[in-house]
Amino acid sequence: MVEPRQATVLNVNDDDANRYLVNRLLSLAGYNVLEAATGMAALLLAQQHRPDVVILDVKLPDISGYEVCERLRADPHTASMAVLHTSATFVTSDKKVRGLEGGADAYLTQPFEGAELVATVKSLLRLRHAEQVARHRANELAEMDRRKDEFLAMLGHELRNPLAAIMTAIGILERRPAGDDKDARMRGIIQRQATHLARLVDDLLDVSRITRDKVELRPGRVDLVPVLRQVLQVMQPLAESRGLGLDVTLPSGPLWLRADATRLEQIFTNLLDNALKYTDAGRVRLHVEQEGVDGSAQAVVRVQDSGIGIPPEVLPHIFELFAQADTSLERTRGGLGIGLTLVRKLVQLHGGEVTARSDGPGHGSEFVVKLPLDPTLGAPAPARNAVDLRRARRVLVVEDNPDARQAMRDLLELWGHQVTVAPDGLQGVALAVSQPPELALVDIGLPGLDGYRVAQTLRAQVGNGIRLVAMTGYGDPEGRDQALRAGFDRHLIKPVKPDELDRILSEL
CATH class of the missing domain: 3.40.50.2300 (Response regulator)
Structure with a gap:
């Protein structure tokens, strides 16, 4: 943190006696002290010297201490300075609230003990140091990102x-x-x-x-059925290579959506790939149907497998980034642990929802995607x-x-x-x-x-x-x-x- 002998304090007060007393207290405590008698002079000194702490009386002859504080906070060059409001008269709670909401970090009412003033300044310096460290770290993380x-x-x-x-x-x-x-x-x-x-x-x-x-969508008129057929062309050979059955039930008619066809393909490729990946023997089922009519119509896609299942403690977190049902099998099953997170995000961007269900380890799992249909879309x-x-x-x-x-x-x-x-x-x-x-x-x-x-x-x-x-x-x-x-x-x-x-x- 900033040490006392390195710290600069700007003392702003139009009362000569009070200003002199505070100056002496701060100097004896080892601080470098600047002084101003008006609000405009304080703003000028703050710009020129960039003090660490500003002790600011609320009643000044030109502009109020409240306005000085607000201007300091509005200027990027002075916004990080710690501000301590002082007042020689009784201050009501609403005035204190105004000062704190305007950007002040603390409030002291005169008369105050010298030790209290110095301790408050030290506290503000610790706060400022912590903010500087956090800001520097945030900037480093942003650059790393x-x-x-x-x-x-x-x-x-x-x-x-x-x-x-x-x-x-x-x-x-x-x-x-x-x-x-x-x-x-x-x-x-x-x-x-x-x-x-x-x-x-x-x-x-x-x-x-x-x-x-x-993540962005490029929506257009899309029939969900051909999209799913395209996904199945890729997934069917994968299922056969793993010795798994792939049962498919598709509607005879179209399911028109306002959607991004590429992202839809990504959604269902991830879900079917997951189902095949975590199923050692048995079958994977894809069932698609329409529920509701007109404005409430939606396409419901169910991907069900007879695989390893999902433990109940993992199920609530299954859509979180890098979550996997069984980390001990992570490398043998493959994957990056991001597919389901992407699925949820893309489904939500399409105005839909996705849910997961499993009766536990060894009982398979089911993922259900619901997407709103647009009955106003006609055939291409x-x-x-x-x-x-x-x-x-x-x-x-x-x-x-x-x-x-x-x-x-x-x-x-x-x-x-x-x-x-x-x-x-x-x-x-x-x-x-x-x-x-x-x-x-x-x-x-x-x-x-x-x-x-x-x-x-x-x-x-x-x-x-x-x-x-x-x-x-x-x-x-x-x-x-x-x-x-x-x-x-x-x-x-x-x-x-x-x-x-x-x-x-x-x-x-």
């Missing part, structure tokens, strides 16, 4: 780049017949594990967004003719990762497109200007000229006739907004699934 976010963003980018090449290569292999059963099994293993790794990367990066309450417009969607196009791929660049080229050529490639932004712009493509897939993290500047340059030199799609390993929402401002038509986060890429190409 900022660096952590930067590291996670960079980690996600570096992990997604190789994953992009792997996923694209898998997409090419899937379109060719397997040589034998073993070949087919190996492809399935690569597909499942790459998908699992991509999901872990997404969940890891969402930790930071959860803790900072930065009819899809365009499939022949039109798959017409051959001139496509430029700008990607600095050689494996990802080659894999993307092979996949696009397999679909019948005419493809040119560039390893950096400068060459990409040169190719696009000399041989304008119909569509360009541009990585954001390019050397020399980044993807944003590539888009801006192409919009300026080639115009709006070219369709631009950003591909990036950075998954933050700000990146998407920046991409659209730079001139991109779409923003894709790596690794891009071949089916998703095919759909985007068809829509543009």
Whole structure:
């Protein structure tokens, strides 16, 4: 803390005798003392010398001590000074309340003993020191949190780049017949594990967004049934590989929601993955139905398993960050302990609720998600003719990762497109200007000229006739907004699934 001989006290009082007496008491106690007789002089001295403590009489000839205190608190340069109000007359409780609410730290009424004054100043200095330590620690933690976010963003980018090449290569292999059963099994293993790794990367990066309450939705008209079918396409092979049954009951009609389809997929992928992960034998059931009608209609999704169950003491905390039902099995079961926290957050953002139930260890568990339906949403417009969607196009791929660049080229050529490639932004712009493509897939993290500047340059030199799609390993929402401002038509986060890429190409 600030020692007496290091501490500076500003004594503000228009009474010469009182001011002199307080000055002497403080000087004898070892403090460096400044003095002022008016409120404006006190504010000037506070700005110039930044005292540790201000002893402030409430009645001054120009402005009141209350107003001086409020001005000190309003100025960031003086806001942290300790303020001790004094008064030579009896002060009612409402005046004391006004002073304390205005920012004063303590109140003394004259006459007071010198020892009481010095002890109060010492107490305020201890308080100020504690606040300074806490503020410094808070600033350090904020800086550490900022660096952590930067590291996670960079980690996600570096992990997604190789994953992009792997996923694209898998997409090419899937379109060719397997040589034998073993070949087919190996492809399935690569597909499942790459998908699992991509999901872990997404969940890891969402930790930071959860803790900072930065998880965002991009809602649109969504039929929940096709979303669940898409999730099941990934989960069914995983269930088969673990020797588990996966029973599914879906409604015959659509379940229309105002929702973010990607986040819905994330919700139910996490729930089904958890159910399969914690079930050694038996079955996992997915049951979907509609409850209620009109304004009270909601989709109810139940994920039930016959797995290890959840202990009753863990159940109330199962949705908390890093909570796991059995920490002794943590490494054998895998996972980061953040999936259910993300599920709850995403369900709540959609206006729904999620609950968990279990009869205890060995009795399985059930998770129930309820999401509000929007009966005003109609069926989407009819899809365009499939022949039109798959017409051959001139496509430029700008990607600095050689494996990802080659894999993307092979996949696009397999679909019948005419493809040119560039390893950096400068060459990409040169190719696009000399041989304008119909569509360009541009990585954001390019050397020399980044993807944003590539888009801006192409919009300026080639115009709006070219369709631009950003591909990036950075998954933050700000990146998407920046991409659209730079001139991109779409923003894709790596690794891009071949089916998703095919759909985007068809829509543009």
